[in-house]
Amino acid sequence: MTALGMAVAMVVAGQFGEAWAQEEPLPTLTATPSTGLVADVTGANWTRLAAPTACPAGFNVPGVLKGQLFLIRAGGDSTTKDGNRQVAFATQIGTGPLAVDVGGNGIFTGVAPEPPGTYELVLFCTQEGNPSGYTAAFSAWLSFDATRWTITAEEPRAAGTTITMEATADGEPADEVELGTEVELTATVDPAEAAGTVEFFNSHPDLEVRESLGTDELSDGTASVTLSDLAAGEYVLTADFTSANEEEFTSSQTVAEVPLTVVAPEAESTTTTLAVAPESPVDVGAEVTMTATVDPEAATGTVQFRSGTEDLGAPVPVESGVAVLTTSELAEADHTLTASFTSAEPEAFTSSTSTPVVYTVGAPGPKVTAVDAEGNALEDNPVLADGQVVTLTAPGFGAEEDVTVTLDAESETPEQLGEEPIPADEDGTVVTEFTASGLEPGQHQLDFAGAQQTLVWQFQMEDPAGTEDGTEDGTEDGTEDGTEDGGGDDGTEGGAAEDGGADDGAAGGAAGGSGNPGSLAQTGAFLVAPLVLVGLAALSAGYAFIRRSKRDEFLTFDDPTAT
Known part of the structure; x- marks a missing residue:
């Protein structure tokens, strides 16, 4: 040997x-x-x-x-x-x-x-x-x-034994199986007349102590165990025979190790959405119902509802893709509510967390407000176009307090905006400009964090498809052609509608802009009559360019105090 x-x-x-x-x-x-x-x-x-x-x-x-x-x-x-x-x-x-x-x-x-x-x-x-x-x-x-x-010292009288083993799945020898597959381990002891027990082990060299996988009584020279709960990983299988009568037959161990690999299939991705009712704001002590919906519905597990980082109650089991928590214990505050799904079968379904929902209990606290480049107020969670400039106002901080602004703080790649915190003014208000550039379509959030409070402003980035043709072609063709062909030194007569004057210019701009009407409405952009554009052309062109950020600069903030 x-x-x-x-x-x-x-x-x-x-x-x-x-x-x-x-x-x-x-x-x-x-x-x-x-x-x-x-x-x-x-x-x-x-x-x-x-x-x-x-x-x-x-x-x-x-x-x-x-x-x-x-x-x-x-x-x-x-x-x-x-x-x-x-x-x-x-x-x-x-x-x-x-x-x-x-x-x-x-x-x-x-x-x-x-x-x-x-x-x-x-x-x-x-x-x-x-x-x-x-x-x-x-x-x-x-x-x-x-x-x-x-x-x-004396000549032994017991007969020696040998033990061999194999691993099978569905009756066939197996060295690799999918997670959850039943695997049968069978040991054969020679001579078959020997009596005793066989214990099966995972003897992988990475284990400090080999792991017992089960024991079976020897019958007609064989013993076996069936395993259906093997975790994914690498196994080295062995077996020990313990003789019931050492004076008749010796005990023995397998020499040939049996390798086995248990492979986990790739887990299916899940998404979790959160709905909160009734709409905020609500009075302190009001009953609030949070409903989390997990897709696909077949995913099993629990949902942990949270306000910020604080757990709201115990995890709630998911039934038919839905988990519900009703509470009347939300404190007076602006809450950032989330629902985090933890999969009970991580090998089959991934875990996921919902988009945060800002929810006010009691009198509304300080809130971040936003206006577009033309000074139009934006609604909550607005949809922004790539490169759009907004002015943000965050009140409620200490006078001249330093406030750190972070983009997508809860994501895998949070980004602090600006090299230094932004100082609040004497009234404790932070005012700054933000350019949304180079961001993925979907939900985003800015956190304004001071010593005593953190205010959030949520927004979405639209899919940029169609923006260039709808906005630029519409504006240039409608405005420039209408102005140049119909207007000019001839004044009112030359600008008549039938000659492509002011009305045609406005109509052309509107028609061209319809290629992406959403971006105009969301940014508050509007068309100015050609008679006014003549006087503002240079000023408008200069302002439109000064806030156009390069894509490799990602995001920019302006110092509101700069002159």
Whole structure:
């Protein structure tokens, strides 16, 4: 066998001749340790053998027990008529004499032969001055199977056993299965007459202690366990047989490890939306119902409702894709409500969190307000076009207090806007301009954080498709063509509608702008009559360009105090 190797020499009948004249029984050698795993055996420091006395007179070098150690196969020796044993088959252990101290201790550094079985260890003492002179002095018995070795003083009477195992799924050998698949582990013990139990293990080398996977009683030489709850990962499967009668059959362990990989399928993504009723603001103590809807409906788990980072009650189980929490304990404040879904089957469905909902209980507190570049007030959670400029006003801070503004603070990539916090004015109000540029379509949020409060302003970014044609083409064709062709030095007559004058210019601008009417309405943009544009052309062009941010600058804030 590989772990122990092959013997280095063979000795047949007659090598020792009449030198072996020792009557039975021989004094016994003892081993420390006396048993161990074959896999742990190396060519050195296998075990320490101890003899009870020194070699017989005339066969030992003074002060040293010196001899040769041999393995003799059980049943391979014979007895002569005078009672002396003769060697029929022997294996020399080591390449030279085994030198031990006077106390009889020596390291057994040999190797054992094939096949596994039972062998007699015999220490022959060397005759002083006669290299070919030996006498049998001490003995012990070595037994080993595919897994374990044992050295005993007496010849063992129990039959050795071997154990093999396999992993199957749906009746077929398996080394890789999907998560949740039933896997059957089967161990076969030889001889089949042996009685006892088999315990199965995950013996992966990364484990500090191997993990038991179940035990079964041996029946007709086999034992098995069925596993359906194996976690995803790598397994190294082994089995131990524990004999019910060690005097009849030995215990044993598997040598051939069985690898198994359990693979988890990719989890399906979920989305969670939150609805709150009634609409805010509500009085303190009012009953508020929060409804979370999880898609897909098949996802199971719980929803944790929160105000900011504070949990609102215990997690609520999801039933048919819905979880509901009703409470009348929301404090007087502007709350940022969310619903976080935690999947009960993370291998099948991902977890997800809803978009925050700002909800006011009691008298409304300070609120961030916004106007567009033309000074038109924006509604709550407005939809902004790429590059749109808005002016934000956040009240309620301390006089000249530093306020940090953060974009999407709860996302994986929050962005602090500006290198330094923005100082509030003497009334505790922060006023700043914000350019929404280079952001992904969808929901976003700005947090204005001071020492005592954090105000939020939510907005959405529209899909930019159609904006360029609808706005620029409409404005340029409608305004420039209408003005240049119909207006000019001719005054009123030249600007008549039939010649493409003021009315046609306005109509052209409106028609061209209809390619993206949403952006005009949301930003508060409007068309100015051509007669006014003549006087404001230079000023309008300069202002329109000064706030156009480069896409690689991402977002910009203006200092409202700059001149």
